[in-house]
Amino acid sequence: MKTIEINSLTLAYLGDSIYESYIREYLIKTGLSHVKDLQEKSLEYVSAKSQAKILKDLLDKNSFTFEELEIIKRARNTKSKSHPKSCDIITYRNATSLETLFGYLKLENKIERIEEIIKQILI
Numbered sequence: 001m002k003t004i005e006i007n008s009l010t011l012a013y014l015g016d017s018i019y020e021s022y023i024r025e026y027l028i029k030t031g032l033s034h035v036k037d038l039q040e041k042s043l044e045y046v047s048a049k050s051q052a053k054i055l056k057d058l059l060d061k062n063s064f065t066f067e068e069l070e071i072i073k074r075a076r077n078t079k080s081k082s083h084p085k086s087c088d089i090i091t092y093r094n095a096t097s098l099e100t101l102f103g104y105l106k107l108e109n110k111i112e113r114i115e116e117i118i119k120q121i122l123i
Helices: 008-029 035-046 048-060 066-076 089-107 111-122
Strands: none
Touching: 008 035, 008 066, 008 089, 008 111, 035 048, 048 089, 048 111, 066 089, 089 111
C-alpha cells in the first residue's frame, strides 16, 4: 500500500508518537529532570491548541513543500466522529494535520525532513 493511500487519522496515530518523542527528547536535553516539569513544559508543544498554533506559524512561514501541503489539507478535511473537549473541531483538525504529516514523513523514511521541521518548531 502506498503511504498516500493510508487514512489520515491512521497516519496521525503514528505521527503523534513521532512528534511527541522528538519533543520529549528535546525537553530532557534542556536539563529538565522531574517528570512533572517535563509534562507541564511538553504541553507547550503537544496539546491540540499548541499543535494548531505551531501548524499556523509554519504555514505562515511557507515551511512546507507542495507535497506536504497536500497531506496537511487532506488531513484537515478528514472527518472524525469525535474531538477532545479541551478544544474546538477546527483546532483539533489542525493539530491532527500536523501529526498526520509526521506520520507520513516517517513512513516515507524522510527522517531528515522531520528533523528540519522539528528544528523550526523548537527555534
